[in-house]
Amino acid sequence: MVTVNFSTILRSITNNESSVSIEFKGSIRSLLEALSNRYGETFSKRVLDNGQIRRYINIYVNGEDIRFLQGLDTELKSTDVIDFIPSVSGGC
């Protein structure tokens, strides 16, 4: 089971779910597909921009930004925790 957490602002596209645990194997890209099946097409439409992660969203696997891993091709293990967080937060 991977656990996926959504920061508050993203819950508008997850039917208000803050966290979900799902049986899953594959890459972040296919995780997005699985989540789209769960939440509807608007989910990937709002998360992706021209096939890339929208600039205003960061995705982390076990605390590591996927831009420092293999991006959308990052492969997930069954115990991974994935966080979706808006990137505009913070700024020292």
Place this chain on the structure above:
Amino acid sequence: MTFARRLICTNCNKEYDLSVRNACGNCFAALNVQYDYEKLGRYLREKIETRSHNIWRYKELLPFYNGSVGIHSGFTPLRKAHRLGEKWGLKNLFLKDDTVNPTGSFKDRPASLGVASAVHFGLEAVGCASTGNLAAATAAAASLACLPSYIFVPNGLDSSKLDTTRIFGGTIYKLGDTYDEVNRKANLIADRYGWGIVNINLRPFYVEGSKTLIFEILEQLNWSHPDHIVIPLGSGALLDAVNRGYEELISLGVVSKGDKARLSGTQPFGCSPIVNAYLKGSNEISPIKYPDTIVKSLAIGDPASGYEALDIIRRTGGWGDNPSDAEVVEAQLALAKTEGLFVEQTGGCALASVKRKAEDGKIDRSEVVVVALTGHGYKTLDTTRQFLDTAIENSESLEIAV
């Protein structure tokens, strides 16, 4: 009275009531506060000049005026640097000396607004994710508002930054090795607890406080435009706020439309994701995983307002520059020895860039240059000590009878 009307998305222009949120629910981009400018312009300039000397001097252009919080912040001196200017061949070098804010950095400006907005929304505690300066600023503003503060920082900060935060009663949590890791965790904390984390869920209001820096610069120049303004960049939020405040005064007619200054940004070589994109002519900002610089305040590898900052530099005809740590320290000490002012490495970074640009002709000898000195040197004594070249002598070297 405020003329703040609504939040508007910087990307898709969707509008929201003034409320506790950090980003657009439609596209997740940043939100800015919007004002009713027309009403405002007519009466602003003369009103401002009668006000007391703190950030609330410009209260119509800020959300949530609060008569307690922020009263000691802002209206810092704009100093003419005669001797340093002479050394570097600049006739009109001005220093916006934000080191004299109550906790020694410009962060007292946005922190005051962040805490004032927490009071407005009736929140029970405040906090921040910080590279060190926002930490003390948030704790101090919280003490004015009688609120507890929870401060999230990375490991390895100068002890003076931690101690000043504790003096104001802030509770410190070290959440990781880099600012970006701390920031990610602070986001999760903001979701979990009902606290106002000033630079996360109060961010739209927080960043407004930094506009007062440019309001003051323009007022102190008699509402005329300088040629260059040089701003150190961490997340890029300060430059973004400076530009927005500048545009507001232009659209209000408080300053004239033509001749807006070039806005430039500086980051240390060991952590310059925004400047790297500028220098490469790229539209993509690549995050830096492990910042490697003594300029800790600017060690933000994944700048939240990076794209905005990059765009502002390009649109205003400014430049991006990234001096080495050695140049940073050299400029920091040059300032101390010519002007008697002690700034932290961030100021050294901005000054090092000015020196470079004076040398390569990007800044003309007679142009008016304003450099933001955003933090006091006492904040980074631990880091600075290693570069000092004067010894502490013992008494035997003096010819006196003991």
